[in-house]
Amino acid sequence: MVITLNIENEVFKRTTVNFNNLEKYGFQKENDTYKFEKIFLNNEFKTIISIDGKGLVSSKVIDLQFNEEYTNIRTEMNGEFVNNVRESYKNILIDIREHCFETNFFIFNQANRINKYIKEKYNNEPEFLWDKFPGYAVYRNENNKKWYGIIMNLDLSKLDSDSGEVEIINVKLDENKIQKLLKQKGFYEAYHMSKTDWISIILNETLKDEEIISLINESYNLISEPEEWIITANPKFYDVINCFNDTDEIIWKQSSNVHVNDIIYLYVADPYSKIMYKCKAIEVNIPYEYKDKNVSMGHVMKIKLLKKLENKDYTFEYLNKLGIKAIRGPRKINKDISDRLK
DSSP states (O other): OOOOOOOHHHHTTEEEEEEHHHHHHEEEEEEEEEEEEEEEEEOOOEEEEEEEOOOOOEEEEETTTTTOOOOOSSSSSSSSHHHHHHHHHHHHHHHHHHEOOOEEESSSSSHHHHHHHHHHHHHOOOBBOOOOOOTTTEEETTTOHHHHHHHEEEEEGTTOOOSSEEEEEEEEEOOHHHHHHTTSSSSSEOSOOOTTEEEEEESSSOOOOHHHHHHHHHHHHHHHHHSSEEEEEEETTSOOGGSSSSEEEEEEESSSSOOOEEEEEEETTTOOOEEEEEEEEEEEEEEEEEEESSSEEEEEEEEEEEEETTTSSSBBHHHTTOOOOOOSSSSEHHHHHHHTTT
16 A cells, blocks of 8 residues: 655644745735745756645645656655655745744644633643653643643544544543533544543534533533542641631641642541531642651641531531441542531
């Protein structure tokens, strides 16, 4: 099978033409198309390059000796001569790119429009975290650092029966909504993410920007909701009963992945054995070195008292009935338990 090389796509991928610069460079406008011709490689070859109104680049390389298109550069054929022609032609394209095109983060227009929206709405720049996958970009909430979107480029065959390079965005949504969306065109089971919590949306103009943006906002709001924790306080080691007498903000050992705005229920151990304080994390991951025979700390968080609950019957027996069988280290609680504690 003969493989056709798309040199233009390789050079102009992740770029957008600046039409204002084309005529300055030497392009001639004919209707809605800009054309440029150049003879190169000792006057043996000529390239004719066209850029249409959408910014798509097409071109031919003509062998002037035979006055016909030289197609060898578009095959995997190697050899000193064909490689020399191919590289000389490619250098012409690169020079045009440097003078007439602007670099984008992504390959396709819809992905770049989505990126522009995210920048304007949430002031987030894409984070390219993997050398192995340079086109994969993560968007995360600045406060809690959680991901709410990942743009990826891949072959469509990984999702569908069709093939060809596409870009997708993964967003996090409610499980029931994911199941409904998967019945619609343009949505796929999450690629490289949890299929329960995430969904892949193709960015090839199948869906309108507004529909995709709505789901991105939903994802952002979902990951921005605070998580809730029960954390044990041992009165034998720390006077938790009086810690909020003179202030409503204290520092507390952080041994789990708590984020800003997460809710902390302080469960005071024996002899109280009940939840007595509802707090909110207002600062996390604060370096703090402390160690004695009872406790060791490398990081702390600052928590703010929201409500005292010492008069509530949130005892271990009550929590046990809700399905909490043991309270040792920090543990997340689900919405059902949270609703019972409000």
